[in-house]
Amino acid sequence: MKKFYGSVFLGLLIVLSLFATPVFAAQNGSVVASAVIVPAQISHISFLTAGLVKEVAVQEGDEVKAGQTLAILDAPDLEYNMVAAQEAYRSAQANATLQRYKRVKDIRKGKIFWDVVPPEVRQYADAQAASAQAAMEAAQATLAQSTLTAPYDATVAAVDVLAGEYINQGQSIITLASLNTLQLETTDLTERDITKIKVGAPVKIFIESLNATMDGKVITVSPIANSVGGDIVFKVTIAFTEQPKGLLWGMTAEVTIE
Amino acid sequence: MKKIYLSTVLVFAVLLSACSSAATPTALPTVSLDGGNTTSNNNQSDDANSVSASAVVVPVKDAQLAFSAIGRVTAVDVKVGDKVTAGQTLVTLDTTILEARVREAEANLLAAQVDLKYKKRLGLDPVHLETAEAEVARRQALLDAANATLAAQSKLVAPFDGTIVSLEIAPAETVIPGKTVIVLGDLSKYKVETTDLSERDITRVQVGQSATVFIEALGEEFTGKVTDIARTSTTLGGDVVFKVTIELDDQPTGLLWGMSADVRIETAN
Numbered sequence: 330m331k332k333f334y335g336s337v338f339l340g341l342l343i344v345l346s347l348f349a350t351p352v353f354a355a356q357n358g359s360v361v362a363s364a365v366i367v368p369a370q371i372s373h374i375s376f377l378t379a380g381l382v383k384e385v386a387v388q389e390g391d392e393v394k395a396g397q398t399l400a401i402l403d404a405p406d407l408e409y410n411m412v413a414a415q416e417a418y419r420s421a422q423a424n425a426t427l428q429r430y431k432r433v434k435d436i437r438k439g440k441i442f443w444d445v446v447p448p449e450v451r452q453y454a455d456a457q458a459a460s461a462q463a464a465m466e467a468a469q470a471t472l473a474q475s476t477l478t479a480p481y482d483a484t485v486a487a488v489d490v491l492a493g494e495y496i497n498q499g500q501s502i503i504t505l506a507s508l509n510t511l512q513l514e515t516t517d518l519t520e521r522d523i524t525k526i527k528v529g530a531p532v533k534i535f536i537e538s539l540n541a542t543m544d545g546k547v548i549t550v551s552p553i554a555n556s557v558g559g560d561i562v563f564k565v566t567i568a569f570t571e572q573p574k575g576l577l578w579g580m581t582a583e584v585t586i587e
Numbered sequence: 588m589k590k591i592y593l594s595t596v597l598v599f600a601v602l603l604s605a606c607s608s609a610a611t612p613t614a615l616p617t618v619s620l621d622g623g624n625t626t627s628n629n630n631q632s633d634d635a636n637s638v639s640a641s642a643v644v645v646p647v648k649d650a651q652l653a654f655s656a657i658g659r660v661t662a663v664d665v666k667v668g669d670k671v672t673a674g675q676t677l678v679t680l681d682t683t684i685l686e687a688r689v690r691e692a693e694a695n696l697l698a699a700q701v702d703l704k705y706k707k708r709l710g711l712d713p714v715h716l717e718t719a720e721a722e723v724a725r726r727q728a729l730l731d732a733a734n735a736t737l738a739a740q741s742k743l744v745a746p747f748d749g750t751i752v753s754l755e756i757a758p759a760e761t762v763i764p765g766k767t768v769i770v771l772g773d774l775s776k777y778k779v780e781t782t783d784l785s786e787r788d789i790t791r792v793q794v795g796q797s798a799t800v801f802i803e804a805l806g807e808e809f810t811g812k813v814t815d816i817a818r819t820s821t822t823l824g825g826d827v828v829f830k831v832t833i834e835l836d837d838q839p840t841g842l843l844w845g846m847s848a849d850v851r852i853e854t855a856n
Contacts, residue, residue: 372757459690459693464691466690471684474659524841551667
């Protein structure tokens with residue numbers, strides 16, 4: 330008989346667990362959807378030129394400040410170009426300065442004869458110095474492109490390169506994300522429900538992994554549909570009223586949008 | 588013992604049947620669109636006077652914007668859903684090098700101009716003057732080219748009034764020539780394009796025919812007119828289909844790009 334009671338109890342448990350889940354959807358006038366946690370801003374950083382990576386200055390998980398160096402490309406040619414342009418500028422500048430002085434044409438019996446430099450020669454030398462300066466600045470900026478820096482305060486989400494590796498032009502090697510401002514994106518909100526959703530609508534968010542419910546609101550509704558496995562879905566972005574601790578990029582959530 | 592087993596099985600059977608009937612109506616909303624398998628061949632267009640097809644809502648005007656040269660993004664001035672006007676800057680690139688190149692070209696032009704002036708003042712013979720004049724013209728052209736490059740590669744501007752529909756770029760990212768970074772759509776006006784109108788039905792469809800359009804998301808029917816028929820076919824899962832464009836007589840509110848629709852084109856004359 331004990332066995333019998335045990336099996337009845339098991340059966341009841343199964344029934345109860347089945348009844349317990351759909352409580353979410355039972356509310357009227359609201360829309361329920363699955364969502365995923367994503368950073369508000371993500372940047373996939375890459376070099377403008379192909380080459381060997383000389384140094385990777387950050388690791389995954391590092392907090393970086395705006396302007397901080399992330400990685401450096403080995404670019405000896407750009408460094409030589411830079412030095413050459415610098416020297417060319419110095420030379421042009423010296424030549425321009427020289428044209429400011431009167432020149433001694435001759436000295437006869439203690440008397441000095443001056444040779445006046447025509448104004449055009451002076452102006453020409455000045456223009457050449459300006460040109461050399463601009464060329465040097467261009468070389469400087471080109472060299473600067475071989476160093477990647479963080480555009481804003483962020484967390485290094487991924488590093489896909491090792492020092493010494495060859496990378497292609499535009500190949501994403503470091504992913505930065507603002508993990509301090511996480512938000513939610515719905516994944517299965519259909520066209521039938523999208524018409525009910527307005528920007529600013531309050532949202533109840535249930536995070537499965539934290540087993541906690543919190544508040545948020547709709548900040549954007551995608552103007553274009555995505556096709557997911559034959560279904561037409563629209564992405565709705567939801568911001569937390571207060572971001573909970575322990576939240577990670579990629580966690581799933583159930584959202585109930587009023 | 589047999590009795591106990593039997594009763595256990597019975598209890599399970601009852602419970603399972605109970606929960607299956609109870610759980611279905613309250614399940615999480617899932618999608619059950621009928622798109623895809625409803626080809627218009629036979630099942631929809633039984634009526635000899637009309638042709639039915641599935642369709643999708645699209646804006647009348649849209650553009651996929653991309654840069655023509657590689658560059659580093661310094662600022663993204665818009666976000667998805669923003670309304671922009673023609674000429675508005677959407678994305679700005681780092682132009683330090685290009686600006687330096689313009690300054691270099693400017694200085695080079697000035698040098699050539701000074702050289703020409705000097706040679707004129709000295710009264711050199713025409714051959715020398717001509718060479719100097721040609722040099723001025725050459726450097727002017729180089730400056731124009733540098734300015735044009737700067738203008739073309741410094742930013743992305745909106746070609747027409749519209750809404751930012753998708754944004755595939757973030758600050759500090761590299762733009763690849765030709766890769767779409769922004770989709771811009773004029774969302775003030777939508778049209779409907781059929782997705783599964785078969786070659787068997789297309790011969791009966793003509794520009795100007797009236798149509799009724801049922802938008803599933805809005806649950807409403809609207810009227811419209813056929814404005815265009817594709818000149819070439821596409822294939823949809825082995826079927827040869829032609830895209831027919833229908834413009835709505837009135838623009839309903841709440842339409843979004845990509846919503847599905849059912850259209851019925853009146854082909855009887």
